[in-house]
Amino acid sequence: MFALFVRGKKIDLHRTWCAHTSALGTTLCVTEVLKRYVGRLRPNTYEYCGFSLELLRCTDTDDDWAKSFPTGQRNWAKSFPSGHASVSFCGCVLLVWYLRSSANVKYQHTFVWRIWALISLSPLALAIMIAASRVADYYHFVGDVVAGSIIGACNALIFSRIHFPSQNLITPPETNQEEEEALDPFVAL
Template identity: 30%
Template sequence: MPEIQLGSHTIRSHGAQVARVHMHDWLILMLLVVIEIILNIIEPFHRFVGEDMMTDLKYPLQDNTIPLWAVPIIAIILPFIVIIIFYFIRHDVYDLHQAILGLLFSVLITGVITDAIKDAVGRPRPDFFWRCFPDGKGVFHPVTRNVQCTGFKSVIKEGHKSFPSGHTSWSFAGLGFLAWYLSGKIRVFDRRGHVAKLCVILLPLLVAALVGVSRVDDYWHHWQDVFAGGLLGMTVASFCYLQFFPPPYDVDGWAPHAYFNMLADSRNGNQSSSINANALTVRHSEFESVYIRSAPDANAQDSSSILEDMESGRRN
């Protein structure tokens, strides 16, 4: 296990540095936001809906138990609060940044995939009849018997976006990432048999599942839509988490990859500086040895010259 340096990497000390390293990731997130907006503006595919197909599409049109504005609160704000709490406990900006980045990627990638499939498939919702004919009087093409809707265009547009469930996919993307995050922080898979830890990480998944169930109860989605949305959201959340963090069962599963990369770089930097210092010491000692060796030779030359002068004086 690498050396732990908790509390020494805060937003003030290392925040700007970490953000600069992942600047391209934030640009990609902005691009995903633009794509998500475009996918919600364009018109979905209007699948053929014949008169005899209306039998399973006459469920009542009613309000959402969980409104659309509540989905970002469940999928983004709630996990974000938990991530912030762990930051104030550990004061590790690497964990904070990577967790927020992974959470946003999980939700936005899921959103783009979900809405792209919605627009391409164009499956009618269970309450499509009342969206198409708010007065209850069906109007169909005399030859093809395809529906000729008389309702509001925006309501009909939403009626062609049943598969997969966006509420469910977003919830499983955000809360699924939170479940992965918590499992690493509280070390669920430490092989000590604490089932209470397992209950903690299953709680976010239960909330996401209840969101999916509400979509069927409100007759806004078929059960296949909810199942596909949950599978999609959980799959993307898993990939995004493992992109930034080790698996929770790993001995280093409590911190992101960037944290350990930083420790490795700092350790390599210290080693290289110590190697340079040792090299300078060796060179200095070599210089001293050369000086010491050369000094006796110089004295010998001086003494020999003096003797020669004395002998020449005697001869004279």
């Protein structure tokens, strides 16, 4: 829907939807496969299992501590990579890419275009805050968040290039109106 407001073309809505769903879906799959394969304990796992420094083991022998873990049973061994970081960076990098590419080329050397280029980077602040909150709340180590951020950002860039191959982050090319209408599946409607 955001694509219609920025550019006003239905083909952009379709391409944007495809880029977001494929990038987010791939990010979620890669993240979940790595979480299950690596099985790294979360930083706050020992707090919930009643870890004893004298015995060097968890003192809560029954499995109730795993069930009392805030995110549910068995999530205590899914620290690497951070799912929140990967999804937030994927979505925000796609949004930044889309905002940057939606700027009109004819204004590229003006002050307004430079301000728009800076404003379009603002979604990254949200992704960074989400990733940092996972470390601050002791749900992930810094490496988990960095890995998740890289996975999300890479998937966003890969799928944005697949679905918008002719566009560039720095200077988006001018579009040919007739070519866009020929590719638009909604023109016949």
